[in-house]
Amino acid sequence: MTAQDSATRSTSIAVAPSAGRSGTLLAGLGVVAFSLTFPSTVWGLESFGPWSLVTLRSLLAALIAGGVLLAGRVPVPDRGHWSGLAVVAGGVVIGFPLLTTLALQTSTSSHAAVVVGLLPLTTAVLSSLRTGTRPPRTFWIAALAGAAVVIAFTVQQSGGALSAGDLYLFGALLVCAAGYTEGGRLAGVMPGWQVIGWALVLAAPLMVAGAAVALSFEPVRLTAHGVVGLVWVAVGSTFVGLYVWYRGMAAIGVPRASQLQLAQPLLTLVWSFLLLGEEVSATAPVAAVAVLVCIAATQRLGGQAVVRPVRKGVRS
Structure with missing residues (x-):
């Protein structure tokens, strides 16, 4: 019996207060780790080409995960989980890093943060379709309001202009939301660190081949920023960040966890200012307060989600 099968025995999702607090903390730590991804990628591009950076970050993370x-002598996942792990690998290990890295060649870190502003809402929608959960209407209103604040703020920061990398960013949005959704589902039946660990291992052969080709065509100019950027996106964002993120999603649910990411673009703007010297307007504190209000609302309302009954004999 899967976690989803068990959930259908009840019409409501109840999260224990202690589990909710720890899950929110873990998911929040994941958001902080993710908020450094774009600035670290910009640093990494000082030393590596986009394809080299993406393949090397995945390989380093896969070596850590495999070790x-x-x-831990972790057994190989059941055959039925590998299709889900492939979605996680394609979305968060390969697709999102590659598409955002390509976008950051022409977009600023602040502008690229718009994709993260849309990610919570997209993840909640895909999760609803995938798992059958139905948060109340007020949850969606709060989520849409938070997404609107983030989008307006990040577009204002970029001067209202759309960069040439926007197609990459919107593609990254879709594949990452799919990976988050499937990873959150799998984190209900296996530890979250094993979800991302096996996804990294699954993608490793492709990354080895990709790195061999990319390094033969793209020049490497090692700098302190470039090395630090590579190490962070490999260890901090790809392994540690996803580890705590999936644990948090397993504890509080995908829709609630995804709304914590409404704070991620604002954190990214702070890091972009401190680490990259990008300008941040005086409207940042106002936007931060508005987003935090939306996060508080979605966290409160997310616990009222319901699950559609699944017909007997239908399995996920």
Whole structure:
């Protein structure tokens, strides 16, 4: 019996207060780790080409994940989980890093943050379709309001202009939301760190081939920023960040966890100012307060989600 099968025995999702607090904390730590991804990628591009950076970050993260899995003698997942792991690998290990890295060649870190502003809403929608959860209407109103604030703020920061990398960013939005949704579902039946660990291992052969080709065509000019950027996106964003993120989603649910990411663009703007020297307008505090209000609303309302009954004999 899967976690989703068990959930259909009840018409409501109840999260224990202690589990809710720890899950929110873990998901929040994941958001902080993710908020450094764009500035770190910009640093990494100082030393590596986009294809080299993406393949190397995945390989380094896969080496860490593989070592941890071996040390813990973790059994290979059941055959039925590999299709889901492939979605996670395609979305968060390969697709999102590649598309955002390509976008950051022409877009600023602040402008690229618009994709993260849309990600919580997209993840909640895909999760609803995938798992059958139905948050109340007020949840969606709060989520839409938060997304609107983030979009307006990030577009204002970029001067209202759309960059040539926007197609990459919107593609990254879709594949990442799919990976988050499937990863959150799998985190209900196996530890979150194993979800991202096996996804990284699954993608490793493709990344080895990709790195061999990319490094032969793209020049490498090692700098302190470039090395630090590569290490962070590999260890901090790809492994540690996704580890705590999936644990948090398993504890409080995908829709509620996804809304915490409404704060991510604003955190990214702070890091972009501090680390990259990008300008941030005086409207940032106002937008931050508005987004935090929306986050508080979605966290409160997300616990009222319901699950559609699944017909007997239908399995996920």
